[in-house]
Amino acid sequence: xRQLISFSxxxxxxxxxxxxxxxxxxxxxxxxxxxxxxILTDINMPVMDGLKLVSLVRQNAQLKNIPIIIITTExxxxxxxxxxxxxxxxxxxxxxxxxxxxKTISELLAV
Amino acid sequence: xxxxxxxxxxxxxxxKGKEFTEELLKENQRLRYRLASMETEGxxxxxxxxxxxxxxxxxxxxxxxxxxxxxxxxENKDFANRYIEIEEQNNNLANLYVASYQLHSTLDFRExxxxxxxxxINLIGAEAFAILLLDEKTNELKTIACEGEDAxxxxxxxxxxxxxxxxGEVAKTGESYYINQDVxxxxxxxxxxxxxxxxxxxxxxxxxxVIYKLLQQKDSFSAVDYELFSLLAAHAATAIFSxxxxxxxxxKLNTIQSFLDLLTTN
Numbered sequence: 001x002r003q004l005i006s007f008s009x010x011x012x013x014x015x016x017x018x019x020x021x022x023x024x025x026x027x028x029x030x031x032x033x034x035x036x037x038x039i040l041t042d043i044n045m046p047v048m049d050g051l052k053l054v055s056l057v058r059q060n061a062q063l064k065n066i067p068i069i070i071i072t073t074e075x076x077x078x079x080x081x082x083x084x085x086x087x088x089x090x091x092x093x094x095x096x097x098x099x100x101x102x103k104t105i106s107e108l109l110a111v
Numbered sequence: 112x113x114x115x116x117x118x119x120x121x122x123x124x125x126x127k128g129k130e131f132t133e134e135l136l137k138e139n140q141r142l143r144y145r146l147a148s149m150e151t152e153g154x155x156x157x158x159x160x161x162x163x164x165x166x167x168x169x170x171x172x173x174x175x176x177x178x179x180x181x182x183x184x185x186e187n188k189d190f191a192n193r194y195i196e197i198e199e200q201n202n203n204l205a206n207l208y209v210a211s212y213q214l215h216s217t218l219d220f221r222e223x224x225x226x227x228x229x230x231x232i233n234l235i236g237a238e239a240f241a242i243l244l245l246d247e248k249t250n251e252l253k254t255i256a257c258e259g260e261d262a263x264x265x266x267x268x269x270x271x272x273x274x275x276x277x278x279g280e281v282a283k284t285g286e287s288y289y290i291n292q293d294v295x296x297x298x299x300x301x302x303x304x305x306x307x308x309x310x311x312x313x314x315x316x317x318x319x320x321v322i323y324k325l326l327q328q329k330d331s332f333s334a335v336d337y338e339l340f341s342l343l344a345a346h347a348a349t350a351i352f353s354x355x356x357x358x359x360x361x362x363k364l365n366t367i368q369s370f371l372d373l374l375t376t377n
Contacts, residue, residue: 007209073232075328093328095236098209099202 005040005071008098012111023048027056030063038109043072043083051086058087067108071096203335206234207342214346220354224256227347231320232258235336239263239324244351245273245282245317252282252319263323265301281307282316287340289332299323306332308340310348317348 002019009015018034020026022045030036039057043050050070057063067089072079075093083091090104213226224242231237239259243252250273257266271278281288288307290297299305306322320343325331 007205007212073236073238073326075326094232094326095234095329096206097202098205099198 005096005101008101009105011102012105012109022046023050023053023056026053030057030060030066036063036066038105039066039068041068041070043070043074043079051083054083054086054088069101069104069108071101199335203338206335207338210234210339210342211346214343214350218354218357220351220358223347223350223354227320227343227351228256228258230339230343230347231322235322235332235339236326236329237322237324238326239266240320240322241266241269243269243271243278243282243319243321245319252278255318259324263299263301266323269301269321271302276302277304278302278307278319278321281309282319285309285311285314285316287344289337291331306340308344310351311344312348312352317352320347 002017006017009017016034018029018036020029023041024047026039026041027048030039039053041050041053045053050072054068054070057066057068064087068087069090069092070083070088071092071094072083073094080091080093089108092101092104210230213230214223217223217226227242231240237258239257239262241254241257244255245252252269252271252273254267254269257269260267269278271282273279274283277288287309288304290299290303290305297303301323304321304323305325306320308320308322309316310318310320320340
């Protein structure tokens with residue numbers, strides 16, 4: 001999935017991808033020196049899942065305005081509603097369509 | 112007639128003449144006004160005629176523009192459809208590119224298998240599936256990796272003999288097997304999957320990808336899925352075969368190296 005996302009992000013010049021292995025690692029990297037413009041997260045992750053990550057990001061004063069896209073195999077309507085209710089800006093169900101991903105990122109970053 | 116009565120008569124006549132003249136003047140004024148009105152009415156009619164002609168011209172032009180608008184709208188619809196098609200093709204190519212790029216990005220057997228699994232989940236959208244490899248000594252297909260044990264119990268322990276059942280037949284003939292559930296229906300079982308795709312190096316089958324269930328948001332296979340299956344059939348087989356050969360040669364190299372080390376130290 002990372003390869004597909006990396007490939008899709010090639011469309012955005014100068015985009016740099018910082019990878020994290022789980023929610024805890026993501027939070028650590030979000031608190032680091034790099035300015036993050038967008039978060040792409042799965043729901044099913046070890047240690048801390050994507051929904052918890054979304055919830056914690058939205059509660060953090062420094063991070064709460066970063067757009068978040070959830071990309072997941074969980075395609076049920078209640079999962080989507082839950083993700084969006086927690087504060088995700090977009091919810092993409094797998095299988096991934098790179099054009100859909102690019103469009104969503106473009107809209108959220110207004111590029 | 113006395114001078115006095117003649118003067119009265121003249122005054123009477125004069126007054127009558129005066130009244131008559133005044134009446135004539137009034138009538139003249141009325142007629143002039145009427146003429147002026149008629150002249151004005153006449154001018155309006157011309158204006159109306161001119162405006163009518165202009166309205167007709169504008170109506171024709173409007174009709175022409177509306178026709179052209181419809182034509183352009185049709186062209187626009189064609190362009191929009193074409194755009195969607197191209198976008199879809201672009202998307203499909205991106206997926207195919209990523210799949211093939213990933214498959215050949217490593218020589219580690221476990222990693223290759225994991226990549227095949229990722230492609231099947233993320234790009235095809237399968238929830239339950241298995242990757243089977245053919246043991247050439249026993250002619251038996253066995254699960255080496257799988258996903259969705261809850262949705263398809265037993266998927267982790269599939270075993271099928273070459274030529275037996277749907278799976279064995281696919282491995283023997285090298286022909287992919289698909290079910291269109293909408294049309295064919297029926298129960299999906301371990302022996303009767305949604306799809307079985309042979310992993311082939313040229314005509315030599317080394318294993319199968321067997322799909323039992325798609326993600327709930329995916330109703331059926333799409334056109335690009337079949338292309339992905341074709342790509343997987345060839346590229347996954349090569350990647351799996353290469354990684355197996357590589358790990359074997361690595362093992363041999365290590366053995367030889369150890370043997371050499373042993374010789375040189377003695």
